[in-house]
Amino acid sequence: MATQTFTATSTLEDKFLVKNTARQHTVFVDEPESLGGIDTAVNPVELLLAALGSCQSIVAPTYAEKFDIDLKGFKVELEGDIDLDGFFDKADVRPGFYDIRATYHIETDAGEEKVSDFVAFLEAHCPVEDTIENTVAFSSTFHIKK
Structure with missing residues (x-):
C-alpha cells in the first residue's frame, strides 16, 4: 500500500462544542464544566x-x-x-x-x-x-x- 491521505473537518458549533466529521462519521468534542464547557462530550x-x-x-x-x-x-x-x-x-x-x-x-x-x-x-x-x-x-x- 502507498501513502493514503485521511481528512477530518472540525467546526465550532457553540462555546466549546465542536462537531468533527470524517467520511460519513461525526464525533462531538466539548470541555468539562470545570474548563468552561457544558460537558456534552469528551x-x-x-x-x-x-x-x-x-x-x-x-x-x-x-x-x-x-x-x-x-x-x-x-x-x-x-x-x-x-x-x-x-x-x-x-x-x-x-x-x-x-x-x-x-x-x-x-x-x-x-x-x-x-x-x-x-x-x-x-x-x-x-x-x-x-x-x-x-x-x-x-x-x-x-x-x-x-
Whole structure:
C-alpha cells in the first residue's frame, strides 16, 4: 500500500462544542464544566487518548496471529498528564501531554515473553502512537470570511 491521505473537518458549533466529521462519521468534542464547557462530550485530549487506545486495539487483532497469540480479549487503559498552565498561558510550559501511560489487559493463553514481544510490536506499529512520539510536519493556511 502507498501513502493514503485521511481528512477530518472540525467546526465550532457553540462555546466549546465542536462537531468533527470524517467520511460519513461525526464525533462531538466539548470541555468539562470545570474548563468552561457544558460537558456534552469528551474533550480533545481525552479524544487523543481514545484515538491512541483505539489504534492499539485495532493493531492488536491485526497482528495477533503473527505472534501466535489467540487474542480472546484486549483492553487498554490510558492516562496522561498535562500542565494546564501551558494551555492558559500562565507559565512557559508545553500545553500538551508530557506523560502518557498505558496499561494493557490482554486475555490470552500465551506466555509473558510472547505477550511482551507482541505489545512492543503493536506499540511500534500503531500509527497514532508513532504520530505522538515523533515530530510530524505541520503546515497551515487560513481564510477570512467577512
